[in-house]
Amino acid sequence: MGANTLRRSLVALFAATLSFGAISYAQAETLRIGYQKYGPLVLLKSSGELEKRLAAQGVDVQWTEFPAGPQLLEGLNVGSIDFGTTGETPPVFAQAAGADLLYVAFEPSAxxxxxxxxxxxxxxxxxxxxxxxxxxxxxxxxxxxxxxxxxxxxxxxxxxxxxxxxxxxxxxxxxxxxxxxxxxxxxxxxxxxxxxxxxxxxxxGRGLVNNHQFYLAARPFAEKHPQVVAALVEEIRKTGEWTRTHHDATTAQVAPLLGLSADITRAAVERQSYGAQLITPQVVAAQQQIADTFSDLKLIPKRLNIAEVVWQAPSKLAQAQ
Known part of the structure; x- marks a missing residue:
């Protein structure tokens, strides 16, 4: 074998090795989602639609249930999940505790x-x-x-x-x-x-609070996999849009998952809001007020800047909002 032929063979082998490594790494990726006993994530989990969509990207999905937002964001902080949903206050406490999180999207006030x-x-x-x-x-x-x-x-x-x-x-x-x-x-x-x-x-909460539901991601995951997060937000939005006009079907689907009666589940479904949106300046301002309130009460140890922890969505997703 001549020197040029050998060189071409080694280059081809090296390129093939890199390609194989990239494919293997992508297939090994896992999106770990934390959820609670409410909201579109429960429905998205039961539908399996997210798994179908992300399978094309070689991404597996794992789900972990948490009793409340603070516990969920502790999971995000220690690296056991990549994405989750909470109410307004948990991300404030988590950010104050040093969690490397990003606000990704929110549901209308409820x-x-x-x-x-x-x-x-x-x-x-x-x-x-x-x-x-x-x-x-x-x-x-x-x-x-x-x-x-x-x-x-x-x-x-x-x-x-x-x-x-x-x-x-x-x-x-x-x-x-x-x-x-x-x-x-x-x-x-x-x-x-x-x-x-x-x-x-x-x-x-009427007349007192917005009670937005937030979707949050670990910053390293969101920055490394923006297309995965974008796909997740789109699927959450689709689920919410369907739920808004299908309360009976939603109740029938969710009640067994929650282990609650249809009457209890229906009441919760009707009081929740649906229609995930990317974070707006108005929502940032509202979260800043919450953060300032808890700082003034000395319930968190420092002042926060909410605008610093907002995800920059891919332009295609931002334009679709």
Whole structure:
């Protein structure tokens, strides 16, 4: 074999090796999604549409359920998931704790899907009467901001109540035992407590909070795989658009997944909002206000800049919004 022939053979072998390596790496990629017991991700998971779409890119999909947003974003922070959904407040606490996250998209406001609950026989009739009372909530969750705003609206300070920080299951148990005077919670836990415990809504988010649902990604994953994230956002949007006009079918599909009755599930489905959009300046400003509020309360250790952690979507996806 001549020198030129040998050189061409080695170049071809090297190119083939690189190509094979690239294909193998792409096929080995996995998108790890964290989800909760609400919202379009539950439906997207059950439909299998995302798996079908990403299979063409050699990407597998793994799903992990979390009890609440703070726990989900802790998973994102430690690298166990790449993408997830939470309410407004968890990403603020996560960013303050150093999580390398990006806001990717959001759902329209749904202020009725979270509320301050009272036991059915509670004598309390106003938020002002929560002074010196014990209130259960998941620290750093979306309802944390609802509680702060409701107290402020009633002329109370956060220091006027005793927060009892518990995840939803433990908070419900404390609520049923009478260990706390009130419980701040979101759907479907809210709908379940209303129907199963005859819990009474003292104040929901109407006129107080937006209660946006956010989709967030680990920055390294989003920057390395923008097309995967774009495809995911498109599938979430499609799922939401279908859900908005198919409440009966959605309820039938979701109720068994949640282990809840059709009546409870339907209430949660109807109070949720649908139609994922890329992050807007108005939403950034609203999140900045939430971050500033928790910084002022010394519940997070530093001031944040929300605009610094917004995903820059591929132009094709941004133009489609």
């Amino acid at each position: 202020p009725l899907s979270e509320a301050i609950l009272l036991p059915k026989d509670s004598p309390i009739q106003s938020v002002a009467e929560l002074k010196d009372k014990k209130i259960a909530l998941n620290k750093g969750s979306n309802v944390h901001y609802l509680l702060v705003r409701a107290l402020e609206d009633a002329g109370l300070k956060y220091s006027d109540i005793t927060p009892v920080y518990l995840p939803p299951a433990d908070a419900r148990a404390a609520f049923e035992r009478g260990s706390v005077d009130a419980w701040v919670i979101w759907d479907p836990f809210l709908a379940a407590a209303e129907q199963q415990l005859q819990a009474r809504i003292l104040r929901n």
